[in-house]
Amino acid sequence: MLKLTGDTLHKKAVLLVIAHPDDESMTDELYKACSMLKVPLKQVVVFDHPELQDGFGKVWNHTLIAKIVEDNIRSHGIDTVITFDSYGVSGHCNHRDVHIGISTYIICIHCFLVIYLSILHSASELMVLIDSQQNSFEAWELDSSSVLRKYSGPVDIWLSIFMAWCLPHRKSVCLLNEHPFKSFRAMAQHARQWVCSHPSPFSSTASTLPVLNLPCLSRGP
Template identity: 50%
Template sequence: MFFSPTINHLTSRGHNIHILCMSTGNADGIGDVRKEELYKASVILKVPLQQVTTIDHPDFQDGFGKVWNSGKLSKIVEKKILAHAIDMIITFDNYGVSGHCNHRDVHQGVRRFTLDTSEKDIEAWELVSSNIVRKYSGPIDIWLSFWTLKGEMHCLVNEHPLRSYAAMSQHLSQWVWFRKLFVSFSSYTYVNTLRKINK
């Protein structure tokens, strides 16, 4: 729903993408279903299945009011990075696009990793959350995003928005009318603004 412009931009330029999902999304008891849906969506986004990892940890169950430990999350991120020689992380910012507590916890865990790691060659970038008007401005936000760039920021335009729609439609357990509208009209289908997380 949020990162497909970044994924499409990087895969189309030959970058090797790994997806790390910190939860199966089991709040409604369908974690296994949602895990399989993520794999199907990843295939459409041209990310090999062996490069998609979903964590099912008792301390990282999704849902409001469930705080994820940033130290444990940092260690999981570190393990993934070392196992695959990853040199860049892209994650949520402190608001997490929708304000979801788990998105915010992921940001805190990655931030903790960047502060604790001795690895100097790893860059971390965050997806900038936009206000509600811009969030639902669709492709118009491409222009607004470039206009508001400052400092260490990049705008990645989605060259394949229909692919993003097709990927999201693989999440049948969540593919209800308002998410169809979101994917159609959300600026996050068309452009991602990334800001560097400074150590």
């Protein structure tokens, strides 16, 4: 988990939630990649939990993931979370579990608050409160793309813009990388992953999590 702050993020406190590394060597690779991207290592947290171990066919505890994310949101004042989409970029089951865990957290907080406030407040007061908190928390998912798009280089920029234009009902952003070769160098720190595949260093597309059509009122203190 990486907590990022800075002017480029409009002073937002961002929690980037990913799956893996699954062993000591991959943890070291993650630290090296973060150093390459100028992310302070004190803002990198690796959880080695017996219920969150790497492996196909191993279903992670979604409630545990939700709890870990909630604790970090509250302790660090996080107002934006970025993670995998439902496919998980590569289709890895653990990536999908991270998505489900965060979605579970958002839905549970929303449902609990709506039920609780429905008992104590009138419908009009409830809607006013929900509306006032609508923008208090954001969650974004990285759109998974095909192998063709991954290796299309700068062409993927136009494809991303076109896809966003074709789906106007989705709130999405296209992130253009001003330093693609720095991304290459950072990804190269993951030696074993680099052999298999690597993402486009030029652009990425992110969309709001579908569950965020419901207001989430879980912003940390």
